[in-house]
Amino acid sequence: MSLPSKAFQRWLHGIAPNTSTADVCRFSGVKRTTLAQQLVRGKVAESSLVSISRAFDMNPFDALAQFEAYAALRGTPVPPTDAELVSQVSTTDLLRAVVERSDPGEGVPPLVLAETPHGSSVRNWVDAIDDGELRHRVSGSTGIAPQNFSAHLTANRLPPELALATSRAAGVGPAGGLVASGLVTEAEAGWPPGARRDALDRMTDGELALLAGERLQALGKALRRHEHELDHSNRIWENLG
Structure with a gap:
């Protein structure tokens, strides 16, 4: 989705009105070239906003909520199940x-x-x-x-x-x-x-044991898939000499 660069710049001016882009990047750890490219394209990555929010002691969840695309984050938080x-x-x-x-x-x-x-x-x-x-x-x-x-x-x-x-x-x-x-x-x-x-x-003991079993089964499948892909890659390299 990303954030419109104009809306992002208005937001940035609101939280750091007297801070240069270079300093914003230095404080937040966002690469200056990365942010510049995003601004030129007109789309700023949410991860950039999150890093900058944290650097200026602002909750990134609340910062995202200020953008129309993330209006769902506004209001009383809905607790997780x-x-x-x-x-x-x-x-x-x-x-x-x-x-x-x-x-x-x-x-x-x-x-x-x-x-x-x-x-x-x-x-x-x-x-x-x-x-x-x-x-x-x-x-x-x-x-x-x-x-x-x-x-x-x-x-x-x-x-x-x-x-x-x-x-x-x-x-x-x-x-x-x-x-x-x-x-x-x-x-x-x-x-x-x-x-x-x-x-x-x-969770009851039974619920916990069943969930742990499901997780182990999923982990086993993922490991087997990784092993198969690794073996396939090794055979390709062997055939290439």
């Missing part, structure tokens, strides 16, 4: 939670969840909110081909506009996909502190 929260717990942490419940042990420090996003956060988030027809609805509303949508999930990435469209099609709050894709943090999106751990603790 438990399924969304648990989807942002890594598979490793999920397995640790299973072990923690099975054998608490004395003197063992409590599980501290890794930060979002994790290696399969995008796919897990979509799976958590999918009623079986979500991918078809997203394809119909955005025009993206189902195979291209699946490719995004496999690569664990989701463009912001597609994340919003997916949230809208699933009837959940607009923040989940932005957190899952790593554009904003859970705190920036307004998720309560410890919300993921609380949702994990609310």
Whole structure:
């Protein structure tokens, strides 16, 4: 989707009226050439706005909401569902939670969840909110081909506009996909502190074990696919001599 450069420049002037573009880039870590190219093209990447917002102590979630394309972020935040929260717990942490419940042990420090996003956060988030027809609805509303949508999930990435469209099609709050894709943090999106751990603790032992099993199965398939692709590449190189 990206942000219109004129609207971005108005926003930037509002938060840093006396700061040069060079200083903005230096403070935020955004390459000066990158921002210049985006401004010339008339489309500024959301990631640039997020980096600049953080550099000037502004919540990037609130900054995005100032743009018309992200009007859905305005107003009272919609809390994430438990399924969304648990989807942002890594598979490793999920397995640790299973072990923690099975054998608490004395003197063992409590599980501290890794930060979002994790290696399969995008796919897990979509799976958590999918009623079986979500991918078809997203394809119909955005025009993206189902195979291209699946490719995004496999690569664990989701463009912001597609994340919003997916949230809208699933009837959940607009923040989940932005957190899952790593554009904003859970705190920036307004998720309560410890919300993921609380949702994990609310799961029954059976629910936790079943989810861990599903995650392991998905991980196994991904590893096998990677091994197959690596083996195929090696054979090609061997044939080339």
